[in-house]
Amino acid sequence: MPVAFITHPACRLHQMGPGHPEQPARIDIIEDLLHKRQLHDFLKHHEAPRASVEQLARVHPRSHIEYIASLSPAEGLARIDPDTLMCPDTLEAALRAAGANVLATDLVMSGEVRRAFCNVRPPGHHAERSQAMGFCFFNNVAVGAAHALEAHGLSRVAVLDFDVHLGNGTEDIFKGDRRVLICSTFQYPLYPGTNPGSVPGHIVNCPLPPGAGSEAFRKAVSEQWLPALEAFAPQLLYISAGFDAHAADDLAELRLATADYAWVTDLASGIADRFAQGRIVSTLEGGYDLPALAASAVAHIDRLMTG
Numbered sequence: 001m002p003v004a005f006i007t008h009p010a011c012r013l014h015q016m017g018p019g020h021p022e023q024p025a026r027i028d029i030i031e032d033l034l035h036k037r038q039l040h041d042f043l044k045h046h047e048a049p050r051a052s053v054e055q056l057a058r059v060h061p062r063s064h065i066e067y068i069a070s071l072s073p074a075e076g077l078a079r080i081d082p083d084t085l086m087c088p089d090t091l092e093a094a095l096r097a098a099g100a101n102v103l104a105t106d107l108v109m110s111g112e113v114r115r116a117f118c119n120v121r122p123p124g125h126h127a128e129r130s131q132a133m134g135f136c137f138f139n140n141v142a143v144g145a146a147h148a149l150e151a152h153g154l155s156r157v158a159v160l161d162f163d164v165h166l167g168n169g170t171e172d173i174f175k176g177d178r179r180v181l182i183c184s185t186f187q188y189p190l191y192p193g194t195n196p197g198s199v200p201g202h203i204v205n206c207p208l209p210p211g212a213g214s215e216a217f218r219k220a221v222s223e224q225w226l227p228a229l230e231a232f233a234p235q236l237l238y239i240s241a242g243f244d245a246h247a248a249d250d251l252a253e254l255r256l257a258t259a260d261y262a263w264v265t266d267l268a269s270g271i272a273d274r275f276a277q278g279r280i281v282s283t284l285e286g287g288y289d290l291p292a293l294a295a296s297a298v299a300h301i302d303r304l305m306t307g
């Protein structure tokens with residue numbers, strides 16, 4: 001069964017100024033490598049719809065949605081924090097990035113595909129209920145997961161987050177909602193600077209020290225994520241697929257290898273096949289070294305296709 005690949009041209013237009021690491025080339029280099037590896041034609045391509053206000057409002061107050069819309073500049077850049085800026089195309093890109101997760105959820109729930117990858121930006125996992133930050137405006141994965149819970153009536157969804165940064169936004173949004181299991185590995189200390197600990201059966205946070213490397217990452221996933229996932233038996237898996245823990249990435253020092261992303265994807269696929277009819281919705285988060293990002297994301301997508 002094919003894997004859905006969802007993106008939108010607006011995701012290439014969002015930019016936050018010269019030299020910003022969260023740049024349009026990130027999604028292009030992933031597509032370029034899919035072409036080179038001759039995987040592109042085997043994906044089922046979709047254009048991301050806009051998320052509706054109702055879909056966003058499941059995880060963000062309407063005041064936040066209106067605030068982001070009100071900041072959208074007619075020209076130049078509008079600054080939310082020193083690293084998070086809006087250009088005239090940002091709002092459209094952010095709506096499409098969140099909408100990609102809604103479409104991906106509908107596609108896997110309909111059985112049309114088992115897995116989907118959303119090649120979108122801006123990323124989402126730092127976006128809290130009422131706070132855009134860390135390159136993120138709306139929490140794309142949370143919008144998808146809430147759609148699975150509210151529109152498709154699921155009662156157990158898991159979010160796996162292997163971005164090098166803590167997905168503080170996703171944890172803020174689902175804190176206390178026992179229908180969601182969040183499993184995260186992240187470098188600590190590092191942005192956003194917090195290490196909130198775990199809540200058994202609900203939030204599995206695995207902080208790793210700078211320089212931790214592949215072995216420590218795989219140990220945390222095997223010993224902490226895996227038993228939590230088996231006990232929870234998710235009906236659908238979301239992946240916050242950030243690739244900035246790669247050794248080549250300058251934004252952090254976790255020192256993972258490309259092969260670790262294939263490995264963790266196989267682990268997720270195994271859980272999805274056992275409990276969730278194979279259903280995985282994966283979405284691009286971080287990853288700033290362009291060659292490492294492309295290699296890692298394509299290794300991930302390749303395993304979604306074959307796993």
Ligand SMILES: [Zn+2]
Binds near residue numbers: 163164165244286287
């Ligand atoms: Zn990150």
